[in-house]
Amino acid sequence: VDTAPWWTSAVVYQIYPRSFADSNGDGVGDLNGITSRLDHLERLGVDVIWLSPVYASPHADNGYDISDYRAIDPAFGTLEDFDRLLAETHARGMKLVMDLVVNHTSDEHPWFVESRSSRHNPKRDWYWWRPPREGFEAGRPGAEPTNWESFFSGPTWTLDETTGEYYLHLFAPKQPDLNWENPEVRHAVYEMMRWWLDRGVDGFRMDVINLISKDPALPDGATTGTGGLGDGFPHYGTGPRIHEFLREMHREVFEGRSGELLTVGEMPGVTWEDARLFTDPRRRELDMVFQFEHVSLDHGPGGKFDPRPLDLRDLKASLGRWQTGLGEVGWNSLYWNNHDQPRVVSRFGDDGRYWRESATALATVLHLHRGTPYVYQGEELGMTNAPFAGVHEMRDIESLNHYAEAVAAGNEPESVLRGLRAMGRDNARTPVQWDASPNAGFTTGRPWIAVNPNHTWLNAQAQYDDPNSVFNHYRRLIELRHALPVIARGDFRMLLADEPYLYAYERTLDDDRLLVVANLGGTPQIAALDGDWSAADLLLSNVGEPPVVNGRISLEPWSAHVFLK
Numbered sequence: 001v002d003t004a005p006w007w008t009s010a011v012v013y014q015i016y017p018r019s020f021a022d023s024n025g026d027g028v029g030d031l032n033g034i035t036s037r038l039d040h041l042e043r044l045g046v047d048v049i050w051l052s053p054v055y056a057s058p059h060a061d062n063g064y065d066i067s068d069y070r071a072i073d074p075a076f077g078t079l080e081d082f083d084r085l086l087a088e089t090h091a092r093g094m095k096l097v098m099d100l101v102v103n104h105t106s107d108e109h110p111w112f113v114e115s116r117s118s119r120h121n122p123k124r125d126w127y128w129w130r131p132p133r134e135g136f137e138a139g140r141p142g143a144e145p146t147n148w149e150s151f152f153s154g155p156t157w158t159l160d161e162t163t164g165e166y167y168l169h170l171f172a173p174k175q176p177d178l179n180w181e182n183p184e185v186r187h188a189v190y191e192m193m194r195w196w197l198d199r200g201v202d203g204f205r206m207d208v209i210n211l212i213s214k215d216p217a218l219p220d221g222a223t224t225g226t227g228g229l230g231d232g233f234p235h236y237g238t239g240p241r242i243h244e245f246l247r248e249m250h251r252e253v254f255e256g257r258s259g260e261l262l263t264v265g266e267m268p269g270v271t272w273e274d275a276r277l278f279t280d281p282r283r284r285e286l287d288m289v290f291q292f293e294h295v296s297l298d299h300g301p302g303g304k305f306d307p308r309p310l311d312l313r314d315l316k317a318s319l320g321r322w323q324t325g326l327g328e329v330g331w332n333s334l335y336w337n338n339h340d341q342p343r344v345v346s347r348f349g350d351d352g353r354y355w356r357e358s359a360t361a362l363a364t365v366l367h368l369h370r371g372t373p374y375v376y377q378g379e380e381l382g383m384t385n386a387p388f389a390g391v392h393e394m395r396d397i398e399s400l401n402h403y404a405e406a407v408a409a410g411n412e413p414e415s416v417l418r419g420l421r422a423m424g425r426d427n428a429r430t431p432v433q434w435d436a437s438p439n440a441g442f443t444t445g446r447p448w449i450a451v452n453p454n455h456t457w458l459n460a461q462a463q464y465d466d467p468n469s470v471f472n473h474y475r476r477l478i479e480l481r482h483a484l485p486v487i488a489r490g491d492f493r494m495l496l497a498d499e500p501y502l503y504a505y506e507r508t509l510d511d512d513r514l515l516v517v518a519n520l521g522g523t524p525q526i527a528a529l530d531g532d533w534s535a536a537d538l539l540l541s542n543v544g545e546p547p548v549v550n551g552r553i554s555l556e557p558w559s560a561h562v563f564l565k
């Protein structure tokens with residue numbers, strides 16, 4: 001009997017609504033736009049849609065700053081539109097998972113408006129309020145209660161003149177952190193989650209959920225940050241009560257509901273040891289987590305905006321460690337892309353000469369690991385980074401803040417721009433390229449961020465009927481996961497770990513052996529493997545059948561092959 005959870009053989013597709021499809025010509029994607037494009041997802045064969053936030057929001061961080069958890073933002077539509085999207089998704093046999101952003105709210109959420117109104121307001125303690133540092137006058141540099149640096153530049157504290165106290169925001173000042181120490185906060189969140197589940201949604205992707213438990217002593221961090229600021233992560237990352245909070249959430253929200261729901265926690269800085277605890281089914285916390293190790297390997301000494309080339313051996317060591325670490329207990333999420341990461345074909349592949357081959361090779365390698373694959377909108381088309389002419393074409397608060405800070409600190413604008421062009425989040429946020437028409441079929445109006453000019457040849461319409469397209473390669477990978485238990489549940493063994501251009505591994509289940517072998521570089525390679533693969537079935541290839549003599553497989557640049565025996 002197959003007792004593996006349903007999501008071991010499932011693939012999730014992430015939609016960033018603002019950039020997916022615009023139904024009303026205002027230049028911003030919306031819910032009706034998504035509903036009108038569900039055929040694309042059905043054709044691709046994905047099982048679950050994860051919707052980035054569509055709640056009411058002032059959009060300081062594109063909806064990751066929520067002012068009403070039970071309302072749809074008018075830019076995206078209405079609750080009625082939402083219900084229709086949900087019904088249409090279900091009618092096609094797919095599930096829909098919401099984004100849950102509860103480390104912080106918008107500063108325009110009524111909870112925060114009340115909280116800031118006076119020191120004695122009943123909701124005062126729903127957020128983190130602190131007086132200025134001992135001996136410092138409020139508002140002076142250094143008066144912040146801790147030295148922590150925000151993810152979006154500058155300090156994590158903003159002074160509120162009304163009461164003369166500071167509030168904590170790990171992200172933008174318009175994203176104040178909720179105080180999870182307060183049980184009223186936790187129960188208000190659980191109630192809201194139950195409200196959405198009762199409405200029919202199939203689970204949650206939980207934004208920065210490993211940051212919700214802070215050390216209440218709020219100690220300073222080691223001063224590594226810009227302008228004398230410090231790293232607060234050890235005091236709020238995977239904090240003292242995080243497992244307790246997630247178990248409580250599980251009890252209050254998920255216990256007794258259908259086993260068909262999905263929970264995935266986004267967890268910057270999480271280790272595989274922690275991830276195993278979070279996803280051990282006996283502990284009743286989460287189904288899976290998003291980790292960040294493999295998307296940090298190309299960060300240079302100056303951090304994310306100072307990238308260095310990826311050494312493939314580091315990538316294999318990292319992903320291999322997670323495969324093994326969560327091999328017996330726990331479960332992996334597999335992703336190259338999301339709305340916060342540059343496009344993988346530009347980042348780890350070759351978006352020029354070997355565009356198609358590298359997009360499909362990277363997809364092959366990722367999808368056949370043990371874990372649940374996530375496809376980010378446009379990834380299935382091989383969408384690339386955007387050719388931003390300058391910062392005036394960028395929209396992301398993280399990029400704009402970093403640019404202002406770095407240039408003010410005396411850095412050459414051109415060199416700051418280089419970092420943003422390579423690593424900025426807006427690379428992932430240009431509109432989905434549906435066809436070759438002027439705005440790529442995304443909108444009839446003026447898009448909120450420019451469409452990538454390569455949509456004239458890189459678009460969905462051009463790929464549906466091309467058997468070799470990136471789209472059809474993703475479709476086949478998804479099909480394979482659905483069809484083969486060895487992909488869903490087999491053991492994982494990394495091969496050729498020291499090879500700098502080859503990515504090879506074996507999956508085994510009972511008598512089935514699956515071999516994935518790929519050349520992730522621009523020169524021909526030979527993979528020398530143990531055992532005889534010459535008689536094995538070639539299940540999938542992105543370039544055609546490779547020459548195989550026993551265990552020696554010749555690999556063209558960026559070729560990827562999947563064998564079964």
Ligand code: ISL
Pocket residue numbers: 061064065101151171207208266268304339340398425
């Ligand atoms: O991209 C990042 C900054 O370098 C990440 O650290 C990112 O901020 C982090 O992964 C958390 O992301 C999530 O929470 C943020 C939001 O801006 C991101 O879009 C979201 O995915 C705050 O809600």
